[in-house]
Amino acid sequence: MSVADKLTSRLPMIGERGERKDVVAVVKLHGVITPTPSPLARGSINLAAVESALTRAFAHERLKAVALQINSPGGAPTQSGLVAERIRQLADEKKVPVLAFAEDVAASGGYWLACAADEIYAHRTSMVGSIGVISGGFGFTGLLERFGIERRLHTAGANKSRLDPFSPEKPEDVEWLKKMHGQLHELFVDWVTERRGDRLSGSDDLFNGDVWLGARAVELGLIDGVGSLRQVITERYPDAEISVAEPKKPLLARLGIGAPAAASALLDAVQSKAAWSRFGL
Template structure:
């Protein structure tokens, strides 16, 4: 009996020791797992830190390079002698390349400098926003009225079409190269229609709006004829505003030809024959031969790298949304 009790006691002791060893093993495994998890978290934090550091370094480097290659060589003040002022419009108007407020800032600085003998607005743009184009046009008319002794010449580079030409029409005279593309006096609104495709795929469009015409440009819905007629009237109205601005700016220099306002683009030579421009020549030619002052000072107002990044990012998001919805119109 006593021997059995001893055997039972020995077995219990062995089992207890086994459990202790097992608990120690699991404790060790748990400790190792926690250590590995902490190390992984620590490694992830450092990885994120170095990635952020690298991004900041790259952003800073880009900003420095941008500033170094886009120095605004404006010399404004009472100490400047007589010169020809230059303001650039380069790219799509209101689409991320050209901002109306920035252009207007440069124009105001150019006109207000006492040494400015004339202003050259150098244009290389396919067009863009009718609102921003009209704003620059109106500001040119206002500045010319305030500074009647300072003429403004528009010089078209590769292209001065749609909104680009809208702005040029406000100038005293317009010049271009013989191969420049000039004109495109019209308005466009474009998109896609996917109604048939959705029917074939068995996809149903669900749109909730407040206002019966709110989604009339939705590419996934059938065209609403009444809304389409109204939209066309809006485009026609803007086209007439464009035509009126050109006629006001060019006056009797325009040839009596209805094709001028058809949206067609003309070469520099053709544009001169139609009265859309006054002569052939570059900005340097105009400064030397027309203004009589070969020294050119650039008054183009440029955004800082951070401002440009914020503007381009916002414009990119907006453009993507507009293209996706198929909404909006442009002088292009």
């Protein structure tokens, strides 16, 4: 047999090529939800960061479902809403089911993202929920006095400097913040109620900001079952292959180069760590 004949014999004949498999696309949503990711922080989620991964995930020709692999303690409500709305937009356009899977934690904004799915699953040790609103900051008035530093702040508008960390806290500013929290909490509750519907248990504790482990989250109707991504996907779509779409990392992160430890970057990293620490992570 000639070399040409040998090469020709190895080429697939017409009709021999098997059909392409169905696909379940997995999108990893890991990190604190923030519009300003820090190069020193432990991953972050925002619409700009995940847009390409979502687009790739929903673009498969033989797409059977999209799975969201969520590991997030929450963060910025606006970015949570933008990412969740983008997921729903793509799901409605492609007419494919979306399944969410909580890993260590899907809390606060992380649970907001999970509610973009048609079904939610978690590991029995996952922490789920935290349907509430939180904000924090620092007060530096004593520090300025200690070092004899004079704060100079000029504004147009009586409320322009609300909650300035270098000025004494005012009761009226705290009351304003609480009202904002209340409005955001109401929007969060409306979103969960819209997405989960009559699957919710109606418990009085459901929207008080607590988190629950997997089995209790099922009882409350926050999730649909206990199980891992591969377990559920294998049972539901046994003949499909899994295709993972990860959000793109910044160039420095891809090169393994950290950013300079500037004060602002360090503060962002501390805040990110604090977000995870609320759940012991």
